[in-house]
Amino acid sequence: MVARHFDIQPISLIPMLTIRNISEIHLAWWLIVALVVINTLGLIYTGITLKVDASHISGIVVFMIFCLGMAWLYKTKRPEPRLTLLALFSAQLFAYSLAAGILSYLIAAASGQPTIDAWLVAADQAIGLDWLTMFRWEQEHALWHAILTLAYTSVLPQLILMPFFLLTKRRFARVREMFWLYVATSLGAIIVSAFFPAEGAFATFKVSMQDPYVQEFLALHNGSLRVIDMNKIQGIVQFPSFHLELAVIFIYAARGIPILFPFLLALNTLVIAATPSIGGHHFADLWGGALLCLSIIALARWLDSRAVA
Numbered sequence: 001m002v003a004r005h006f007d008i009q010p011i012s013l014i015p016m017l018t019i020r021n022i023s024e025i026h027l028a029w030w031l032i033v034a035l036v037v038i039n040t041l042g043l044i045y046t047g048i049t050l051k052v053d054a055s056h057i058s059g060i061v062v063f064m065i066f067c068l069g070m071a072w073l074y075k076t077k078r079p080e081p082r083l084t085l086l087a088l089f090s091a092q093l094f095a096y097s098l099a100a101g102i103l104s105y106l107i108a109a110a111s112g113q114p115t116i117d118a119w120l121v122a123a124d125q126a127i128g129l130d131w132l133t134m135f136r137w138e139q140e141h142a143l144w145h146a147i148l149t150l151a152y153t154s155v156l157p158q159l160i161l162m163p164f165f166l167l168t169k170r171r172f173a174r175v176r177e178m179f180w181l182y183v184a185t186s187l188g189a190i191i192v193s194a195f196f197p198a199e200g201a202f203a204t205f206k207v208s209m210q211d212p213y214v215q216e217f218l219a220l221h222n223g224s225l226r227v228i229d230m231n232k233i234q235g236i237v238q239f240p241s242f243h244l245e246l247a248v249i250f251i252y253a254a255r256g257i258p259i260l261f262p263f264l265l266a267l268n269t270l271v272i273a274a275t276p277s278i279g280g281h282h283f284a285d286l287w288g289g290a291l292l293c294l295s296i297i298a299l300a301r302w303l304d305s306r307a308v309a
Contacts, residue, residue: 024176028092031183035099042106050102052230060098067091082167089163089175093182100186101233107194108220108236115221116196117204120239120282129283131276132205138277145277151270152278155246158264162253165260177300178253184296185245192292193237197221200238202280211280240288241281247271248293 043050071087074080124131138145159182166174199217202208209215213234219225220236235242247268254261275281 025088028096028179028183032092032095032099035096035103039099039102039106042103042110046106046109047226048106048109049227050230051227056230063094064091067094081172082170085172085175086163086167089179093159093179096183098230100183100190101235102228102230104190104193104235104237105216105220105228105233107190108197108217109223109225111194111197111221113195113197115199116239117198117200117282120198120284121204123284123287124282131201131282132207135201135205135207135277148270148274148278151267152243152274154267155243155271158250158267159246162250165257166253169257171257174253178249181249181252181293181296181300182246184300185249185293186242188292188296189237189240189242189245189289192240192288196239198239198282198285200280200285201276201282204282208280214280238281239285240292241275241279241285242289243275243279243281244272244286244289245293247275248290248297252297 042048067087067090071084071091074083074087121131138148162178163175166178199221200214202211203214203218212232213236216225216232216234217236217238250264251261251268254264272286275286276283
């Protein structure tokens with residue numbers, strides 16, 4: 001497999017496994033399969049159905065065949081480790097994200113726990129932060145609102161482009177590290193949301209109530225949403241903030257790389273600043289996301305040091 005062509009160090013999060021060892025790639029596929037099984041059981045348990053139209057299915061199949069075909073081509077016929085790893089990363093990230101998105105909906109539907117927004121508002125106010133005042137101020141300043149909106153929506157392009165930038169620097173291990181940090185932080189956020197669900201600041205303060213994530217979460221939480229439309233899946237986890245986690249991951253993945261690191265540091269500082277007002281997050285969602293993400297990174301570095309030792 002392509003992994004043995006790479007000359008890199010062990011990656012974080014999986015002690016004693018390296019990208020030279022195909023078991024790391026296999027582990028990612030097994031995780032995706034496990035999520036598919038869990039989602040299937042979750043759909044049966046909740047009685048929720050999954051709506052997927054033929055064009056969507058076709059698009060998913062074509063994309064996966066394309067990525068896996070490119071991985072095979074650049075491993076066996078025209079060896080190029082960077083393109084092979086890029087194709088594998090794209091396929092696994094796409095498949096995992098679909099499965100994790102469905103899981104987040106099923107968790108919200110099955111949780112049964114009361115929302116913790118009152119606690120989150122109290123936590124914000126305890127340190128002098130007033131979300132509604134901040135939101136109104138931001139709405140009154142059109143330029144600042146536009147800058148924050150642009151920064152907030154940059155997360156998906158960053159996720160798509162980061163592997164390209166890292167692989168141009170031959171940071172093979174960094175690409176896989178970013179994948180596993182994405183997996184660990186998103187799964188962590190989904191699991192936390194099962195025990196501490198939150199509807200978010202938009203719903204709490206009754207602003208932007210037509211935002212798709214608000215509608216989807218409230219319908220899942222009160223049991224009125226019985227069909228998950230794969231074309232309309234939203235990021236419904238509010239506590240902890242996954243946008244905050246992604247911003248930290250991008251900065252961390254670019255560490256030590258001239259130009260890229262300071263650029264992403266500045267851009268993702270704006271992403272973090274935008275998360276309360278544009279994403280409808282309580283400030284406490286950010287602290288929760290930071291704690292979870294930094295804890296996972298610290299654990300990853302510790303496991304890495306143990307693996308190397």
